[in-house]
Amino acid sequence: MAKKKQFKAESKRLLDLMINSIYTHKEIFLRELVSNASDAIDKYYYESQGHADASQFEIRIEPNKEARTLTISDTGIGMSKEELEENLGTIAKSGSLAFKEEMKKKEENNNEDVDIIGQFGVGFYSAFMVAKDVRVVTKKAGSDEAYEWVSAGEDGYEITPCTKETNGTTIVLTLKEDTDEENYSKYLETYELKELIKKYSDYIRYPIKMNVETQKMKEGTEESEKPEYETVVEDQTLNSMVPLWKRQKSKITDEEYNQFYKDHFYDYQDPQKVIHFSVEGNTSFTALLYIPSHLPQGFYSQDYKKGLQLYCRGVFIMDHAEELLPDSLRFVKGLVDSQDLSLNISREMLQHDHQLKLIAGRIEKKVLNELGNMLAKDREAYEKFFEEFGVNLKFGVYNNYGMDKEKFQDLLLFYSSREKKYVTLSEYVSRMKEDQKDIYFVSGKDVELIDKMPVVQTLKNKEFEVLYLTDEVDEFVMQTLMNYKEKTFRNAAQGDLDLDSEEEKEALNKSKEENKDLLTFMKEALGDEVAEVKLSNKLTEDPVCLTAGEGISFEMEKVFANMPNQSPMPMKATRILEINPNHPIFETLKTLYTSDKDKVKEVAEVLYDQACLIEGFAIKDPIAYSKKICELLVK
Numbered sequence: 001m002a003k004k005k006q007f008k009a010e011s012k013r014l015l016d017l018m019i020n021s022i023y024t025h026k027e028i029f030l031r032e033l034v035s036n037a038s039d040a041i042d043k044y045y046y047e048s049q050g051h052a053d054a055s056q057f058e059i060r061i062e063p064n065k066e067a068r069t070l071t072i073s074d075t076g077i078g079m080s081k082e083e084l085e086e087n088l089g090t091i092a093k094s095g096s097l098a099f100k101e102e103m104k105k106k107e108e109n110n111n112e113d114v115d116i117i118g119q120f121g122v123g124f125y126s127a128f129m130v131a132k133d134v135r136v137v138t139k140k141a142g143s144d145e146a147y148e149w150v151s152a153g154e155d156g157y158e159i160t161p162c163t164k165e166t167n168g169t170t171i172v173l174t175l176k177e178d179t180d181e182e183n184y185s186k187y188l189e190t191y192e193l194k195e196l197i198k199k200y201s202d203y204i205r206y207p208i209k210m211n212v213e214t215q216k217m218k219e220g221t222e223e224s225e226k227p228e229y230e231t232v233v234e235d236q237t238l239n240s241m242v243p244l245w246k247r248q249k250s251k252i253t254d255e256e257y258n259q260f261y262k263d264h265f266y267d268y269q270d271p272q273k274v275i276h277f278s279v280e281g282n283t284s285f286t287a288l289l290y291i292p293s294h295l296p297q298g299f300y301s302q303d304y305k306k307g308l309q310l311y312c313r314g315v316f317i318m319d320h321a322e323e324l325l326p327d328s329l330r331f332v333k334g335l336v337d338s339q340d341l342s343l344n345i346s347r348e349m350l351q352h353d354h355q356l357k358l359i360a361g362r363i364e365k366k367v368l369n370e371l372g373n374m375l376a377k378d379r380e381a382y383e384k385f386f387e388e389f390g391v392n393l394k395f396g397v398y399n400n401y402g403m404d405k406e407k408f409q410d411l412l413l414f415y416s417s418r419e420k421k422y423v424t425l426s427e428y429v430s431r432m433k434e435d436q437k438d439i440y441f442v443s444g445k446d447v448e449l450i451d452k453m454p455v456v457q458t459l460k461n462k463e464f465e466v467l468y469l470t471d472e473v474d475e476f477v478m479q480t481l482m483n484y485k486e487k488t489f490r491n492a493a494q495g496d497l498d499l500d501s502e503e504e505k506e507a508l509n510k511s512k513e514e515n516k517d518l519l520t521f522m523k524e525a526l527g528d529e530v531a532e533v534k535l536s537n538k539l540t541e542d543p544v545c546l547t548a549g550e551g552i553s554f555e556m557e558k559v560f561a562n563m564p565n566q567s568p569m570p571m572k573a574t575r576i577l578e579i580n581p582n583h584p585i586f587e588t589l590k591t592l593y594t595s596d597k598d599k600v601k602e603v604a605e606v607l608y609d610q611a612c613l614i615e616g617f618a619i620k621d622p623i624a625y626s627k628k629i630c631e632l633l634v635k
């Protein structure tokens with residue numbers, strides 16, 4: 001009988017820590033054991049300098065419900081008695097890390113990439129999260145001796161000689177009994193095991209095999225009305241082995257990219273764009289990114305999680321690594337695989353965000369670049385993209401107090417008065433009139449309504465192009481941008497546009513002077529509703545319009561009004577009623593002013609209400625308004 005050896009005191013505590021607090025998910029034990037198996041095969045392969053028979057390389061999973069055991073075996077390098085003692089008897093001793101370092105030293109004359117996963121020397125013990133005892137049977141390649149290591153966790157371990165035919169390691173876990181909180185039996189279910197392998201170990205480069213029972217039609221019964229079925233055992237490979245993103249780009253078809261997207265990111269439609277690239281350098285990584293063709297489900301809900309899947313050396317680490325994507329690109333789906341990440345000991349988190357920041361920066365740059373290319377080369381596709389996700393790019397402009405606005409401004413599209421099509425800011429500026437100083441924009445509910453606005457008509461008549469802003473955020477975007485290529489953004493519905501010629505100005509001033517009393521009377525008739533009633537050349541066909549004074553605009557007033565937690569004194573724009581001096585109604589007003597001042601008051605109220613309606617504001621008293629209109633019609 002072999003003598004039972006004790007774990008060192010620290011090891012006992014460490015083991016306890018390991019079992020109870022390092023990992024959040026018990027299921028990762030399988031990932032850890034499979035990664036160890038893969039490392040062991042890697043080592044065997046390196047040691048044999050490529051002479052080993054690769055067809056023998058495999059990792060096998062074997063659940064046994066009767067015995068309540070789960071066995072993970074590999075055809076790797078195995079362990080000698082000393083190695084067993086060192087690697088499995090000392091927690092936090094990683095034979096793999098030592099191996100990797102050894103290989104690195106040799107690497108000066110050997111360019112082979114060492115893709116060993118293990119580094120902390122703790123993963124193995126995660127088995128004790130689900131197993132009440134663990135048996136390891138191992139035979140070192142090239143040796144005749146095999147050994148068995150047995151432990152029930154905290155109480156230490158035993159090593160005894162045994163027999164094993166081939167090199168490699170077999171690990172047998174006897175699962176714990178189920179409890180109210182924890183169902184350990186699930187790790188004996190084929191379905192569960194398959195899922196776990198797919199989730200965490202799909203890209204382990206050696207086949208992970210399992211005998212799986214399936215129902216097959218009995219031979220010879222296919223033609224009969226009642227085909228018979230039988231249960232057969234199939235040896236299935238559970239993992240894909242070579243990740244799509246590690247394959248040569250030119251050899252990947254669109255269908256493969258699209259299928260991968262649909263399988264991994266739960267979309268039923270093909271993505272709009274695939275971005276696949278690798279970066280070599282201080283932080284090397286490969287990214288496979290997708291721009292969906294439509295808004296992901298729940299995109300605007302609080303439950304939507306942005307982020308990319310993260311793999312480290314082909315092993316799945318986490319689903320939504322948020323730090324890899326700026327908020328403005330939260331619609332991007334995909335993954336990053338890097339070997340240079342400092343994972344924490346549980347591989348559930350990343351330790352330093354420095355590398356992550358570097359990667360995130362490269363990803364942002366690449367995606368914005370690709371969007372720029374799409375805009376330049378495939379306008380139709382870009383417009384479709386922009387319809388879905390443009391608002392995120394606008395967010396990119398005003399986020400961070402506009403720090404990043406330059407990155408986004410050339411990707412913005414706005415409707416314009418010219419062709420009622422999307423234009424970029426650069427297109428707008430390139431065709432501005434020679435003497436035009438500002439970039440004009442007008443906000444409103446939709447393009448049709450804006451197009452009919454009096455001030456837009458005037459600008460159009462004078463052949464100025466106007467950008468039509470229909471998104472709530474648009475005015476904030478303009479405020480943040482302030483200017484573009486030295487041209488200032490200017491809300492055409494606000495303030496004086498100073499578009500008149502000298503003669504026009506002179507004529508207007510004269511008319512203002514002559515009708516000063518009438519205008520003052522009208523202002524008083526309307527009370528606090530308006531700050532001013534004035535004549536303006538802004539209007540050509542329409543009788544009146546409402547403009548906002550300096551400060552907040554009408555659109556902003558509407559945005560603030562829709563916000564939750566209203567203050568009792570909501571922000572309001574200053575209202576100015578502008579009258580077209582060339583409209584017949586002004587002549588009527590002038591005449592009435594000399595004969596019937598009460599009528600002037602009434603007409604002023606109707607005109608003001610009309611201006612409000614055009615601007616998209618509710619009128620204060622719709623019943624009174626309709627009454628007044630009727631009276632005027634009857635007369």
Ligand SMILES: Nc1ncnc2c1ncn2[C@@H]1O[C@H](COP(=O)(O)OP(=O)(O)OP(=O)(O)O)[C@@H](O)[C@H]1O
Nearest residue numbers: 036040087094095096118119120121122123124169
């Ligand atoms: N299947 C195996 N075949 C051969 N050696 C193994 C096997 N499993 C574990 N080992 C040895 O035991 C050591 C400890 O394993 P453990 O999983 O605890 O840590 P690790 O894989 O080195 O690091 P990490 O904690 O990062 O996974 C390994 O470094 C390796 O030398």
